[in-house]
Amino acid sequence: MPEFxxxxxxxxxxxxxxxxxxxxxxxxxxxxxxxxxxxxLLRPAEVSMALNHFAHSKILDEALWTTFSETLIQSYIEVxxxxxxxxxxxxxxxxxxxxxxxxxxxxxxxxVAWKGQxxxxxxxxxxxxxxxxxxRDEELMGAIxxxxxxxxxxxxxxxLATVANGYARLWLHDAEVFEAMQxxxxxxxxxxxxxxxxxxxxxxxxxxxxxxxLLLALCxxxxxxxxxxxxxxxxxxxxxxVHAYATRLRFCPEEFLRVxxxxxxxxxMQMELPDTILTVxxxxxxxKESFDFPRIRGPVFAQxxxxxxxxxxxxxxxxxxxxxxxxxxxxxxxxxxxxQGSVASKMWTFLQIRWMVDGWIxxxxxxxxxxxxxxxxxxxxxxxxxxx
Numbered sequence: 001m002p003e004f005x006x007x008x009x010x011x012x013x014x015x016x017x018x019x020x021x022x023x024x025x026x027x028x029x030x031x032x033x034x035x036x037x038x039x040x041l042l043r044p045a046e047v048s049m050a051l052n053h054f055a056h057s058k059i060l061d062e063a064l065w066t067t068f069s070e071t072l073i074q075s076y077i078e079v080x081x082x083x084x085x086x087x088x089x090x091x092x093x094x095x096x097x098x099x100x101x102x103x104x105x106x107x108x109x110x111x112v113a114w115k116g117q118x119x120x121x122x123x124x125x126x127x128x129x130x131x132x133x134x135x136r137d138e139e140l141m142g143a144i145x146x147x148x149x150x151x152x153x154x155x156x157x158x159x160l161a162t163v164a165n166g167y168a169r170l171w172l173h174d175a176e177v178f179e180a181m182q183x184x185x186x187x188x189x190x191x192x193x194x195x196x197x198x199x200x201x202x203x204x205x206x207x208x209x210x211x212x213x214l215l216l217a218l219c220x221x222x223x224x225x226x227x228x229x230x231x232x233x234x235x236x237x238x239x240x241x242v243h244a245y246a247t248r249l250r251f252c253p254e255e256f257l258r259v260x261x262x263x264x265x266x267x268x269m270q271m272e273l274p275d276t277i278l279t280v281x282x283x284x285x286x287x288k289e290s291f292d293f294p295r296i297r298g299p300v301f302a303q304x305x306x307x308x309x310x311x312x313x314x315x316x317x318x319x320x321x322x323x324x325x326x327x328x329x330x331x332x333x334x335x336x337x338x339x340q341g342s343v344a345s346k347m348w349t350f351l352q353i354r355w356m357v358d359g360w361i362x363x364x365x366x367x368x369x370x371x372x373x374x375x376x377x378x379x380x381x382x383x384x385x386x387x388x
Contacts (some may be wrong), residue, residue, distance in 0.1 A: 009046075012034055012035065013029065013046050015031055016031045017049070017053070019031055019133050020053040020056070025057055025059060027061065029059065029225075035050055036068075038260075039074075040073075043083075044087075045080060045083045045086070046348055047068055048072065048087040049086065050068055051069075051072070051086070051087055051091060054090070054094065059203075061349050065094070065096060065098065069098050076108065079112055081117070081122045083218045085123075085125035088109075088124070090126070096283060102135065107140075109126050109140060114147075116147050116151070118147055121155075121156075122154060122160035123163075124158075124160075126292050127167070130166070130170070131167070131169035131170050132163070132169070134169070134170070136171075136172065145176070148163065148181070152166070153183075153184050156381055157196060160200075161199040162199070163177075164200050164204070165199040165202065165203050173209070176237060178207075178209060182213070182214055185214055186213065186214055190221060197218055197222065197237075198237035198240045198241050200214075200218060201241045202213075202240045204249065205243065205248035206244075208249065209249075210251055214251065215253075216253055218256065219253055222259045223258055225325075233263040234267060235272075236275070238267055238268075238275060239275025239278040245282075246282035247278070254290065257291045260297060264279065264299075265299045265300075268299045268300050268303045269302070276310075277307075277318055283296075283326060284321055284322050284325035284330060288325070290328075293326045297326050301319075301323060304319045305332070308337070316337070319337075325364075
């Protein structure tokens with residue numbers, strides 16, 4: 001590795017960036033040694049670039065990060081909003097809690113934000129970074145909230161979703177910030193990805209913030225995409241959207257119901273266990289008279305059967321409550337439900353209570369009793385045959 005002189009810092013940084021683009025980790029580490037040697041000459045933007053490249057390349061050497069963290073603090077002389085945002089993003093991507101540096105970044109961003117001089121894009125990056133690291137710095141977030149109230153319109157669609165999601169991660173419900181973001185969010189919805197829309201729904205659901213104009217506009221955006229090109233909500237986003245609307249906010253406009261009817265049967269078999277339970281538990285909060293339950297019952301409860309051996313008692317209760325609400329009468333489903341080992345008695349107690357409260361389902365109890373009797377007699381015959 002040739003040595004670079006002090007006059008060749010820009011050339012060194014170009015080589016370093018090229019090694020990153022070529023995904024050459026060995027060359028990155030070698031050039032990092034040269035950057036360290038000239039650390040006293042580096043600008044904050046160059047140090048932040050190096051940290052970001054380390055994070056993206058998953059180079060997490062503790063000594064390397066410590067050295068560059070110290071260099072970042074020493075190099076920061078005048079305001080550089082982009083460097084602050086990039087550095088915060090680097091620590092979040094690497095999930096590193098470097099206390100001294102993160103505190104330094106927080107105080108610098110706080111000072112700039114109180115003056116209203118942080119660029120909107122970098123504000124969003126800092127919110128995202130500190131929320132990913134679960135660092136709820138009240139002074140920092142107070143300054144960011146102060147600037148966001150007057151600069152929300154400068155955020156693009158991704159930044160708006162990121163800010164809303166970041167505040168939700170930190171459980172920081174600043175009503176004035178969300179009021180300032182309402183109109184920009186509504187205007188930005190057509191530019192949002194499905195993931196961005198899910199982030200917005202999740203944030204409003206977490207805070208029980210029932211902003212009906214925004215939530216309705218979000219549903220209409222999903223419905224418009226569905227009608228225009230048949231777009232469906234991906235499996236990884238379905239749970240958060242349905243849970244936010246139907247469970248947390250109890251807001252189920254017709255547009256929302258049509259979107260769920262279209263997407264859920266198509267993606268439910270790809271959903272993971274937590275998202276499946278969130279979605280199934282939310283179904284009982286949807287109005288039966290205006291929702292096409294027969295269309296979704298089969299795929300939804302088939303997926304529940306797949307996860308049945310992994311469900312805890314609370315999950316089974318949620319699944320059973322939804323099945324009762326949707327009048328799901330599939331014999332295979334109920335038979336498997338009642339043979340879930342040690343939890344069977346708990347589930348049976350739950351159903352007895354539910355059926356007594358919901359008198360309309362009482363006649364189905366006899367049907368389930370009959371199915372269980374037949375199942376037990378069949379199992380008993382098998383056991384007897386084995387010992388004869």
